[in-house]
Amino acid sequence: MNSFKLSIVFGLIIVSNLLATNVEKSLYIISDSIQTVDSVSVPYMSFNETDVYTKDSPVININSGDSLKIWVYNLDSIIHNFAVLDLSDTFSIPAGDSVYIEQVFMDVGLYIYHDPLNYPKNTYLGLAGMIVVNDLDVQNFYWNIKEHNAQWNSDLVNNLDVDWSNYEPKYFTINGNSNPHINTDSLARITGVVGETLYLNIANTGLSIHSMHFHGYHAEIMYSSAHPNHVGRIKDTFPVYPMETVVLKIEPHQAGEYPIHDHNLVAITGNNIYPNGMFTTILITP
Amino acid sequence: MKQLFYILFIAVSLNATAQDETTFIFSKMDIEAQHVLWDDTPTMLMGFTAMMSASIDIPGPTLTYFEGDSVELKLRNMSQGASHTIHLHGLDVDQQNDGVPHLSFEVGHNETESYYFKAPHPGTYLYHCHVTSALHVQAGMYGLLIVKPNTGINETWEGGYTFDSEYAWMCSEIDLAWHEDSIINHPHDTTTMEFHLPDYNPEYFLVNGRSEQQLTEGGIPIIASANEVILLRLANIGYYGNTYHFPMHLNARIISSDGRPLPQMEFSDTLTVMPGERYQVLLQSTHEIEEEIDVDYFNLNTMEIASTQHIPVFISGYFSQVENEVDKIKLYPNPSSDKVVFSKRIDRISLFDSKGILLKTKHNSDCIDISDLAKGIYLLNLDSETNTIIKN
Numbered sequence: 001m002n003s004f005k006l007s008i009v010f011g012l013i014i015v016s017n018l019l020a021t022n023v024e025k026s027l028y029i030i031s032d033s034i035q036t037v038d039s040v041s042v043p044y045m046s047f048n049e050t051d052v053y054t055k056d057s058p059v060i061n062i063n064s065g066d067s068l069k070i071w072v073y074n075l076d077s078i079i080h081n082f083a084v085l086d087l088s089d090t091f092s093i094p095a096g097d098s099v100y101i102e103q104v105f106m107d108v109g110l111y112i113y114h115d116p117l118n119y120p121k122n123t124y125l126g127l128a129g130m131i132v133v134n135d136l137d138v139q140n141f142y143w144n145i146k147e148h149n150a151q152w153n154s155d156l157v158n159n160l161d162v163d164w165s166n167y168e169p170k171y172f173t174i175n176g177n178s179n180p181h182i183n184t185d186s187l188a189r190i191t192g193v194v195g196e197t198l199y200l201n202i203a204n205t206g207l208s209i210h211s212m213h214f215h216g217y218h219a220e221i222m223y224s225s226a227h228p229n230h231v232g233r234i235k236d237t238f239p240v241y242p243m244e245t246v247v248l249k250i251e252p253h254q255a256g257e258y259p260i261h262d263h264n265l266v267a268i269t270g271n272n273i274y275p276n277g278m279f280t281t282i283l284i285t286p
Numbered sequence: 287m288k289q290l291f292y293i294l295f296i297a298v299s300l301n302a303t304a305q306d307e308t309t310f311i312f313s314k315m316d317i318e319a320q321h322v323l324w325d326d327t328p329t330m331l332m333g334f335t336a337m338m339s340a341s342i343d344i345p346g347p348t349l350t351y352f353e354g355d356s357v358e359l360k361l362r363n364m365s366q367g368a369s370h371t372i373h374l375h376g377l378d379v380d381q382q383n384d385g386v387p388h389l390s391f392e393v394g395h396n397e398t399e400s401y402y403f404k405a406p407h408p409g410t411y412l413y414h415c416h417v418t419s420a421l422h423v424q425a426g427m428y429g430l431l432i433v434k435p436n437t438g439i440n441e442t443w444e445g446g447y448t449f450d451s452e453y454a455w456m457c458s459e460i461d462l463a464w465h466e467d468s469i470i471n472h473p474h475d476t477t478t479m480e481f482h483l484p485d486y487n488p489e490y491f492l493v494n495g496r497s498e499q500q501l502t503e504g505g506i507p508i509i510a511s512a513n514e515v516i517l518l519r520l521a522n523i524g525y526y527g528n529t530y531h532f533p534m535h536l537n538a539r540i541i542s543s544d545g546r547p548l549p550q551m552e553f554s555d556t557l558t559v560m561p562g563e564r565y566q567v568l569l570q571s572t573h574e575i576e577e578e579i580d581v582d583y584f585n586l587n588t589m590e591i592a593s594t595q596h597i598p599v600f601i602s603g604y605f606s607q608v609e610n611e612v613d614k615i616k617l618y619p620n621p622s623s624d625k626v627v628f629s630k631r632i633d634r635i636s637l638f639d640s641k642g643i644l645l646k647t648k649h650n651s652d653c654i655d656i657s658d659l660a661k662g663i664y665l666l667n668l669d670s671e672t673n674t675i676i677k678n
């Protein structure tokens with residue numbers, strides 16, 4: 001009897017190992033700049049897949065049970081940290097150095113990797129991206145939403161103090177873009193056909209709460225890192241708190257082009273110009 | 287008069303079937319500041335009215351439909367300037383009727399256009415202008431849209447929760463800088479959507495367009511009986527977050543959001559409603575209480591609470607299921623020294639002294655001023671209902 005039980009357990013372990021995958025990634029921390037909607041160059045930092053700078057910290061897609069193995073290279077001239085929020089330890093990476101991290105993701109969800117050093121400073125300056133753990137074969141879209149105060153970015157990279165309690169952002173972005181440029185980002189711009197299942201993965205790596213409103217459709221909350229009791233709610237407006245992640249399922253019942261925007265309508269401005277902020281459209285064809 | 291109330295009740299019941307509904311609404315702009323804030327500061331508004339001659343108030347008229355109604359909502363733009371639209375927030379209407387200017391149509395001055403839609407799931411929705419929306423919403427161009435079930439009874443949705451009375455609170459803010467004539471009366475250039483806006487630093491924090499001491503009237507306070515089930519509809523059309531703090535004795539139950547039932551009803555004494563969100567909450571006290579529901583308005587960037595508004599809750603007497611519409615009218619405070627407020631607008635309020643001599647009457651109001659009366663016992667006649675009030 002005992003040997004029979006043991007053989008079953010052994011079999012399960014083998015099956016589990018066959019499904020799990022080792023996913024290897026490299027991330028390069030680079031300090032550079034971002035262009036605002038009105039073409040102002042603002043100091044910025046990001047994680048990059050190569051040693052060539054882009055403003056976009058990449059989306060890392062894995063399945064549940066996968067082991068994510070990341071080399072993080074610090075190409076900046078100052079020390080940085082690396083952590084997966086609420087999941088991993090924090091790793092220190094001196095300038096010019098690197099660190100190897102291995103993390104198993106057992107549960108479906110949406111996680112933020114970032115530099116927590118001097119929080120919120122380095123995260124605010126751009127060092128935050130998302131890890132999507134999803135086993136479904138559906139169309140996914142990804143929003144890294146945040147906001148910016150150009151003067152503060154300059155002050156922070158020059159090691160000047162800012163008063164976080166007086167934070168007043170002037171630019172509002174999805175994946176680093178504001179309206180009308182969000183719609184040119186294929187990761188961000190939601191497109192599909194009537195009846196299709198679409199997933200929107202949102203990570204708020206900024207410091208403000210963003211209340212995202214859908215025209216045309218209700219969506220279902222599939223995951224919320226900060227409000228797990230909200231899972232299953234079907235809504236048209238979705239507040240996303242700082243450092244919260246939310247996954248939405250949209251099953252469009254009608255064709256059309258409809259706005260999705262922050263309903264804090266100040267956040268659909270860019271440097272006080274309407275509508276140059278967090279505003280995009282969903283495009284659904286019959 | 288009680289018979290009249292019965293007749294009205296029957297009329298409401300007969301109306302509770304899906305049908306074709308046509309609603310006329312006007313968009314207007316103040317020529318001069320007329321909306322009086324709690325500290326007597328007048329402010330200019332843009333807004334919606336139900337009648338051409340009516341003054342702009344915030345929020346605009348509440349639009350109420352029954353599930354399945356086929357609605358034609360006609361917008362007549364009398365604003366003398368900017369184009370306007372009606373965005374039917376949360377109704378998931380088709381693109382042509384969604385009220386977003388560059389994706390459908392806008393209504394120019396002196397023009398009339400119609401929006402067509404079928405009233406969806408019962409719940410609490412919004413409507414607002416989507417032209418230069420950050421400005422036009424702040425200017426006052428918003429209102430509530432309520433969809434009721436077709437069951438003919440006070441029910442949240444078919445097979446949902448029954449209730450005895452309902453209140454609707456729409457929260458917003460006012461930044462006077464955005465209401466300056468140079469901003470609100472902006473030139474409208476149809477060739478561009480871009481518009482330069484001031485920084486947003488609101489000074490006034492509103493519930494149904496009122497704040498501070500104004501919250502003691504205007505149908506805003508909850509005036510009910512113990513055991514009465516109250517449906518509270520909450521909406522945030524402002525740019526700050528709202529956190530409601532419900533007194534423990536109200537046993538607040540959060541039942542739906544954005545026009546859909548929650549998967550599970552939740553008991554909570556706090557509820558945060560973010561810009562664009564709506565929630566429906568059931569309240570039911572088993573005790574007579576006189577408390578307040580506090581609403582925090584907090585900055586979404588700093589999380590700092592900029593203001594807390596206090597809405598009176600007055601639960602007196604015990605609710606009976608056999609009460610008719612007249613008997614449901616509640617008043618507070620009693621005794622009172624300055625004014626008495628009613629739970630609903632009364633066609634005719636008559637105040638008598640203890641000898642039965644008529645002292646004053648007031649028509650179509652939800653309050654009556656008694657500050658000029660000497661201490662004593664007075665009688666109020668609300669149509670056919672008689673209540674006794676005591677002057678301190």
